[in-house]
Amino acid sequence: MVDKYLETDRMSDLICDNYSLLQVMSRFGISLGFGDKSVKEVCLNNNVDCHTFLAVINFVVGGSSRFEYASDMISVASLMDYLKQSHIYFLEFNFPMIRRRLIEAIDCSANDVSYLILKFYDEYVSEVRKHMEFEERTVFKFVDSLLNGVVPENFEFTTFSKNHKPIDEKLNELKNIIIKYYPAEKNNNLLNNVLFDIFICEEGLNLHSNVEDYMFVPAVMNLERSLRNELE
Numbered sequence: 001m002v003d004k005y006l007e008t009d010r011m012s013d014l015i016c017d018n019y020s021l022l023q024v025m026s027r028f029g030i031s032l033g034f035g036d037k038s039v040k041e042v043c044l045n046n047n048v049d050c051h052t053f054l055a056v057i058n059f060v061v062g063g064s065s066r067f068e069y070a071s072d073m074i075s076v077a078s079l080m081d082y083l084k085q086s087h088i089y090f091l092e093f094n095f096p097m098i099r100r101r102l103i104e105a106i107d108c109s110a111n112d113v114s115y116l117i118l119k120f121y122d123e124y125v126s127e128v129r130k131h132m133e134f135e136e137r138t139v140f141k142f143v144d145s146l147l148n149g150v151v152p153e154n155f156e157f158t159t160f161s162k163n164h165k166p167i168d169e170k171l172n173e174l175k176n177i178i179i180k181y182y183p184a185e186k187n188n189n190l191l192n193n194v195l196f197d198i199f200i201c202e203e204g205l206n207l208h209s210n211v212e213d214y215m216f217v218p219a220v221m222n223l224e225r226s227l228r229n230e231l232e
């Protein structure tokens with residue numbers, strides 16, 4: 001399959017073509033205001049590994065069928081930074097924002113469904129936090145060590161990759177509770193907006209897991225393999 005986006009494309013065209021790439025861009029630490037510069041120039045100016053950036057955006061638009069990406073071409077350090085920024089985005093920005101909007105949209109004192117929705121949401125967020133903190137504490141630490149030329153023997157990366165679970169499923173349940181059971185009121189604009197945020201968040205989390213499974217895992221395995229060969 002031919003890549004949709006190339007390093008010679010204008011960064012602004014890419015964003016106008018597919019606005020969900022804005023999020024990928026910001027997680028790579030690229031800010032707006034790049035004029036007519038190409039993807040390659042913008043990456044260079046922002047110290048971003050262009051191949052990894054292109055691999056992620058082409059994965060975003062091509063879906064998980066793109067997992068044949070040459071994992072030895074990806075910069076593991078760059079991809080891990082991207083994943084860390086995504087964790088920060090969800091935990092520190094996206095989840096609190098959805099919570100604030102939920103409280104605004106549902107009357108928590110008026111009915112039990114509102115209370116249940118908020119409780120369900122808080123429990124869900126704390127599960128995702130655990131999942132992400134585990135990755136930070138163990139997986140990313142392991143990869144940091146690999147990047148410093150050491151293979152830690154106290155962590156099995158393959159065990160992690162086999163047990164890595166998607167994190168967006170419960171959000172789908174929450175959506176269904178709101179859609180099916182929240183008592184309707186005359187003006188549902190606020191609630192519709194928060195539902196919209198939840199749909200986008202679910203998509204983002206699904207993409208996050210896919211990038212981990214189909215791009216990060218093979219790239220790390222590759223790195224571990226070549227390091228072991230080198231050290232032998």
Ligand SMILES: [Fe+2]
Binds near residue numbers: 083132212
């Ligand atoms: Fe993650």
Ligand SMILES: [Fe+2]
Binds near residue numbers: 131135164209
């Ligand atoms: Fe994960």
